Amino acid sequence: MTDKIKVLVVEDEAIIAENLRYSLDDLGFDVVATCYTYQEAVESIHRSAVDLLLLDINLQDSNKEHNGLALAKYARETIKKPFIFLTAYNDRQTIDDAIVLQPNGYLVKPVNSATLFATIQLALERYRTQSAMDGNAKANDAPDYFFVKVGSRTTKVLWDDVYYIEAGKNYVKLRSKSTRLDYPVRGSLSYVVEQLMPAGKRNDFIKINRSIILNRNYITGYDANYVYCHNDKFENGKTGLQQLVEQFKA
Structure with missing residues (x-):
């Protein structure tokens, strides 16, 4: 069973805060708390296990220094x-002030569910990558995964299990050997490979035609027409054939 990602929401407008909570819940995240003030957020940070924070920059507080920027500094140092x-x-100016703190993502309200989900997924991956670069986590120990919405649940999928990636009109479809499910990710093929996929995994994937990339570790054979990968076969392209010959030459 996959654990839900725990999110702390800090937003001083009640209607927006509730809409965010409903959206996050619908996307399969676990909202541990919804806070309206700096102090409430600080207390929640100490009280609850949190994986990610959504922080309103301009909190209405009697202390003008108790805004989202100050809370970001506190959270980064504390948890x-x-x-x-x-x-x-x-x-x-607002963007410049925020960038200085190196957030893992930036959203301009109002936020729709698709943008919210994509931004959270990318923020988690950016954080994992940056932590490894900073030496806060060993690269070899860091999990190589992405999160995707499946029904009402946000599911973790390991890149090592992905053997097939195909570009569609608005989504990219990925297939895992463990579940045989197709996981849709909004965006382009280049977005998935260049931004979501860890750099260390990119050499494992070969583009066999204009829309399909396969994990070389699961390729069992090929000919002029098809590539056989895991339990499926896929149409081969000229460029793909050249890569396969080079990759698997005797």
Whole structure:
């Protein structure tokens, strides 16, 4: 059973906070708390296990220094978890102030569910990668995975289990050997490979035609027309054939 990602929401507008909570719940995340003030957030940080924070930049507080920027600094020093800034503003100064704190994501309200899910997924991967680079985690010990919405649940899928990736119109479809399910990820093939996939895994995947990439570790054979991977076969392209000959030459 996959554990849900635990999210702390800090938003001082009640309607927006509730909409975020409903959206996150629908996407399969676990909202551990919804906080309206800096102090409530600090207390929740100490009280609850949190995987990621959604922080409104402009909190209405009697202490003007108790805003989302200050809370991000506090959270980073206290629990060292990824955070995403939420703001109703997209002016240059607000963005510049936020960038200095190196957030793992940035969202301008109002936020739709698809954008929210994609931003959280990317934020978690960015944090994992940055932690490894900073030496806060050993690269070999870091989990190589991504999160995807399957029904009402957000599911963790290991890149080592993915043997097939195919580009569609608006989504990229990935297939895992463990479940044989097709996992849809919004975006392009290049987005999945260049931004979501860990750099250390990219050499395991071979593009056999314009829309399909296969994990070389599961390729069992090939000919001029098809590539046989895991228990499936896929149409081979000229470029793909050349790569296969080079990769698997005797």
